[in-house]
Amino acid sequence: MNKLLFLCFLLLLPSFSYALQDQVIILDLLYDEGNISLQDSTIKYGFYPDRRFQPQYGYTLQVLAEEEIMYGFVFGEPFKEHREGTNEQGELFGGLHVLNYTLFSLTLPYYDNMTHILIYDPKEVIAANFIFTQENYTTRWLLAAGILLLTVILVIAFLYKKRSR
Amino acid sequence: MRKRGYSLSVIFSSLVGLVILAVIIVSFSGVGELTERQGSVEVQNFKNTLATKILQQSSRQSGSEQHVSLSAPSSAAKLCFFDAEIPFDALRNPEIVGLYGDDLQHNAFLLTDNGFFAYELEKLQVQEEKNPLCIHPIDSRFEFTLHSLEGNTVARANASSEDVSCVSVLENGDPQSKIDLVFLGFGFASSFDFGQQVNRYINNILFEFEPFVSHKDKFNAYRIDDASLDCSVDGFIKCDNHQIKRVASDCPHDQIIVLVSRSALKDFISPVRSSAIGNIMKINTADNPFVFVHEFGHTFGDLADEYVDENYYSETIFDVTAYPNCDSAPCVSWSGTENTSCFEGCSLNRYFRPTKTSIMRSLSSSDYGPVNKEELLKRLLHYE
Structure with missing residues (x-):
């Protein structure tokens, strides 16, 4: 009886947390000689730019849930930085600095069912493809299912053992 | 019989051990989180x-x-x-x-x-x-x-302890339909100093320039006190852009302005350049304040520099077709715009600009010029 109670206790033990869903995702990206890679991302409550005006020429980012485009926008070349100084006469000098290797970030709305993010370069060639999975959630479910299965096997084994006596 | 019973016991014990181990692994973080959340x-x-x-x-x-x-x-x-x-x-x-x-x-x-x-x-x-x-x-x-x-x-x-993520400086309506500016500070002695500078850049500088004066109602402005940015200042301003975006996302933001506090003396000894990349401007407050308007022309208007710096630009691939205010002779791009001509020198000597001077050429100008204003207006009209 104690063993049976113990087994029931084991069945009830597994606990898993669920992910809170946030409002924006901030992608920390690396531009390296034409290649774009994801360094980090932050999900939090907050705001993203409304992007009412987008450049005609630039990189295109799409947030997808399987095949469906949830959100998309065009952004300018992230590796061009204007740097200005002023001389003693107050005149400007400096100009456009092209960075072959630079970190940049983009803030977008977060979708809990997003599966991947595509970035196309100005020539409409895929420059990056980041896959997003609900890893914690899925893994926990799998592990919990595994424990349940093991426990069921245990119960069957116990009952079989008891019967064989 | 005994042998069979023995093997069943072994299987039974092994299964128990496996289940306990699996539960510990899964529940460690789940139950661990719960335990922590129940509070110390x-x-x-x-x-x-x-x-x-x-x-x-x-x-x-x-x-x-x-x-x-x-x-x-x-x-x-x-x-x-x-x-x-x-x-x-x-x-x-x-x-x-x-x-x-x-x-x-x-x-x-x-x-x-x-x-x-x-x-x-x-x-x-x-x-x-x-x-x-x-x-x-x-x-x-x-x-x-x-x-x-x-x-x-x-x-x-109490004033000293209140924590407000996003301080409204100017609110003209729903952020979804406005151009939202957010100011972050670096190097300021106090939130009061930072706040004063923000007010100055908005009211005494940006909104002294057309077309912004006539369309002031299309703007919202916010500031984030105590942004605690990770920046270094050595010739130019370098910040962790991911951190900037993370902090800025506490406010509605279409344009992000990082104000870097520097004294005039410090800047005289070791000058620092202001810059613009994407929708982020990093402004040296010791610089001529009109540099903010110049950089805003880059980030909001996608305007090119109209001054010439052959030493700098010769190392850069400059696509003149990407900019509305630089062109090759005879400057067809703005031929229909009044009060324009074709002046030599626009980022590079071989390109031409629409007016003799403008804020995109010199900080002594208090005007964007007709072509630049037209481009800025085009963008302003996307907002309500």
Whole structure:
């Protein structure tokens, strides 16, 4: 009886947390000689730019849930930085600095069912493809299912053992 | 028989061991999180003390007040009072509103390293104009004032401890339909100094230039005090852009302006360049303030430099077709625009600009020029 109670206790033990869903995702990206890679991302409550005006020429980012485009926008070349100084006469000098290797970030709305993010370069060639999975959630479910299965096997084994006596 | 019984016992024991191991692995983080979230003794004591103080104050005569100083739990970062049943301002703390905007039960939230602890405190009332109200600890203490109001207690923050994520500087309407500017500070001695500079750049500088003067109502402006940015200043301003975006996302933002506080003397000895990349401007406050307007022309208008720096640009691939204010002779791009011509020199000597001077060429100009204004206006008209 104690063993049976113990087994029931084991069945009830597994606990898993669920992910809170946030409002924006901030992608920390690396531009390296034409290649774009994801360094980090932050999900939090907050705001993203409304992007009412987008450049005609630039990189295109799409947030997808399987095949469906949830959100998309065009952004300018992230590796061009204007740097200005002023001389003693107050005149400007400096100009456009092209960075072959630079970190940049983009803030977008977060979708809990997003599966991947595509970035196309100005020539409409895929420059990056980041896959997003609900890893914690899925893994926990799998592990919990595994424990349940093991426990069921245990119960069957116990009952079989008891019967064989 | 015995052999069979023995092997069954082994299998049974192995299975038990496996299940226990699996449960430990899965539950370690799940149950571990739950255990942490149930709070340490410190956090529990804090909650009890806070609840008692509020109840005590509520029984006092209406109008009486008490200054409260509570020991903050060691991992506490913020204490928020929030009532989702009355009107609230998400800008005051987007995180609290996002997490608990639908929570009609709890009205106090303690942020620690382990996340938020939500409390339901009796007799607590939150002021509508300060909803949510967040306080950060100073010297391990939460200091605020409790006021009695008709059997309830209203919490009010002291100026030094109030924590507002996003401070509205200029609000003309729904951020979705406005150009939202957010200012972050680096190197300022105080929030007051930073606030003063923000007001100056908006009111005395940006809105002295057309077309912005006539379309001021299309702008909202915010600032984030205590952004705690990770920047270095050595010739030019270098910041962690991911951190900038993370911090800036506490406010509606289409353009981000990082103001870097520098003294004129310091800048004379070691000059620092202001810059613009994407929708981020980094402005040296010791520089001519019109440099902000120049950089805004880059980020908002996609305008090119109209001054020439062959030494600099010769190393850069410059695509003249990408810019509305530089062209090759005979400057067909703006042939239909009045008061323009074709002046030699636009980023490079071989390209041409529409006017003799403009803010994109010289900081001594107080005008963008007709072509630049036209381009800026095109973009302004996307907003209401």
